[in-house]
Amino acid sequence: MPKPTLVVESDDPQVGLLEAAGKLFRQKGFAATTVREIAEAAGVWPGSLHYYFPTKESILLALMEQGIASAESGFRRALEASDDPIDRIRLAIRAHIRMLVGNEAGTYVLLYEGRGLTGDARTAMVRLRDRYDALWDGLLYQALGTGRLQSGIDVRLTRLFILGSVNWVAQWYSPDGGRKPDEIGDSFADTVLNGLVG
Amino acid sequence: MPKPTLVVESDDPQVGLLEAAGKLFRQKGFAATTVREIAEAAGVWPGSLHYYFPTKESILLALMEQGIASAESGFRRALEASDDPIDRIRLAIRAHIRMLVGNEAGTYVLLYEGRGLTGDARTAMVRLRDRYDALWDGLLYQALGTGRLQSGIDVRLTRLFILGSVNWVAQWYSPDGGRKPDEIGDSFADTVLNGLVG
């Protein structure tokens, strides 16, 4: 039996392994997932896994790099729909939630499995996360510049507030749960923006 | 060398083990922490650990039970300071953050290490978490009843929004970070309450 379960679609083993690892890391966590499980879910034998990825940690790293790339490009794409910084906050919130609940397992892993990386890989990851945070801070500064928000706002704290509520969506969202991702995003954006305008 | 490191204060080994496990689970995650590490940090030999806790999972469960008890009593105590439901939301937010960033490792573990439990223990945990959520929903309904909030508010979504932002504090808070827990809570409460009043 060359391909035991074949849970994953892609023909390219490297892509299939990443996809399988993403699902498992999200479901069970990095440390609790074994390389054998990943290989099986990808329809590959355990030994072959190490041909594509030298270590388990390198799979996590690749996944996170994919996650940060998707987060950044999603953020930038969202901003194209409007020039108004206040509108753009809403658009960015929606985009962030869509990524988190979508198939892009990398984004979830990026948020919640950072402890799995050690040494240089970890510092590299933190730097990438900081870059995404900086995108948000820039947007929030722009919004402040319009004069339509309260003047005393702490940008960093506001970013942490917004990202906290949206990141948490990944913990409770269910596709059968009634609310669609964009509806959740709009509801959150309503409260946040209304709260910041005062 | 009977007590190798003695990182933990308590004399009662059971308490010391829980304390040590809480710190390690919070720092490295449940799956990545070994029972040897817990035993060493508590100043107990690995074999003795299993005298107090039959399995590693039972340590996690005990920690979570401690966490939910502390969360519930903290919530109730916070409400004693005011009779106004709107004020109480602020007080509950502050209390929740204080618990998360304080020593009570159980609260953190309760939020982020639920995957470590399996079977009956897991369903039991979910039920306990639901009970805490119900406390919040009750408070939010009360606040709605005052007529001072927007009428169309979705209580569940609002609770998830608030708890998301405050739960995330556990991921970034640092004691050296300038802002004290209550300041963070007040800032969040300002934005949320202002946003819900409209």
Add this chain to the structure above:
DNA sequence: GTCTATACTCTGATAGAC
């Protein structure tokens, strides 16, 4: 009640056939 020694399983990773 606490520690020593160890059983046994599972883990990540490798070597080498094909």
Add this chain to the structure above:
DNA sequence: GTCTATCAGAGTATAGAC
């Protein structure tokens, strides 16, 4: 490039001395 077979080490848990 992919699979088979296997290694060395780490994992939880146990048995039994004291």
